[in-house]
Amino acid sequence: MKETIYTIPVNDAYNSECECPLCVLRKKAEDNEIEYYLGPSLMEPDTRIITNKTGFCPDHMAKLNKQVTNRLGLALVMHTHLLDYDKDITEDLSNAAPAKAGLLKGRSNDYKAACRSLADRIDARTATCPVCEKMNKTIERYNEVIMHMFSHDAAFKEKFMSTKSHCLPHTASLLRTAANKLSQNDAADFISALAQSNKNCFAELEHDVEWFTQKFDYRNKEASWGNSKNAIQRSMRFLSSDTGEFNEG
Numbered sequence: 001m002k003e004t005i006y007t008i009p010v011n012d013a014y015n016s017e018c019e020c021p022l023c024v025l026r027k028k029a030e031d032n033e034i035e036y037y038l039g040p041s042l043m044e045p046d047t048r049i050i051t052n053k054t055g056f057c058p059d060h061m062a063k064l065n066k067q068v069t070n071r072l073g074l075a076l077v078m079h080t081h082l083l084d085y086d087k088d089i090t091e092d093l094s095n096a097a098p099a100k101a102g103l104l105k106g107r108s109n110d111y112k113a114a115c116r117s118l119a120d121r122i123d124a125r126t127a128t129c130p131v132c133e134k135m136n137k138t139i140e141r142y143n144e145v146i147m148h149m150f151s152h153d154a155a156f157k158e159k160f161m162s163t164k165s166h167c168l169p170h171t172a173s174l175l176r177t178a179a180n181k182l183s184q185n186d187a188a189d190f191i192s193a194l195a196q197s198n199k200n201c202f203a204e205l206e207h208d209v210e211w212f213t214q215k216f217d218y219r220n221k222e223a224s225w226g227n228s229k230n231a232i233q234r235s236m237r238f239l240s241s242d243t244g245e246f247n248e249g
């Protein structure tokens with residue numbers, strides 16, 4: 001496969017000590033996008049047309065805010081996004097308030113539909129995010145590359161077969177892509193490996209979290225924590241993928 005731009009990072013991620021190689025790839029893609037949106041792209045009219053409309057999702061607003069490298073750029077983006085949002089909804093929000101029902105004017109339910117549709121519009125704008133969009137596309141591409149490598153690169157296949165774990169959201173994306181891209185024979189090996197590592201993961205986490213709870217029993221006070229100290233965070237990363245929010249300590 002000539003596309004080393006994708007195969008090298010995939011190999012690196014599967015060679016690294018981690019709980020989910022796709023979480024590693026996701027984090028890299030996310031860092032690249034955050035850097036892009038805080039970099040010179042801020043001054044490019046084409047990018048600004050997009051971010052004026054979309055802003056960023058709550059998660060990426062928080063991540064942009066943590067990057068203190070380009071406060072002016074971030075403020076400029078916020079300013080034109082506020083102007084765009086204001087123009088889009090403020091008037092409709094004022095108009096959404098119904099007239100009070102009086103003696104002459106009867107009750108009407110018309111305003112309810114307007115309120116709901118405006119609420120949907122605000123929710124949709126809050127959720128839209130160019131960082132998420134680009135990151136998801138990159139991860140989709142990585143999923144496809146993983147399938148290609150699995151069926152064409154014996155060394156990678158072997159590596160995949162012995163991968164310790166994938167988080168559940170990425171297990172779902174791998175399953176979906178396997179269903180679309182792999183032959184039945186490749187799918188047999190791929191899904192068996194995925195199932196086995198998931199089974200091991202559940203067993204290990206269930207054991208470690210249970211021991212964490214039992215450590216609160218005074219009779220176990222002196223017993224070793226074993227592998228349980230970070231069992232809550234490891235479980236959260238397994239259940240919801242590693243967003244960098246579940247770090248220990």
Ligand SMILES: [Zn+2]
Pocket residue numbers: 020021022023024166167168169170241242
């Ligand atoms: Zn993951």
Ligand SMILES: [Zn+2]
Pocket residue numbers: 056057058059060129130131132133
């Ligand atoms: Zn986002």
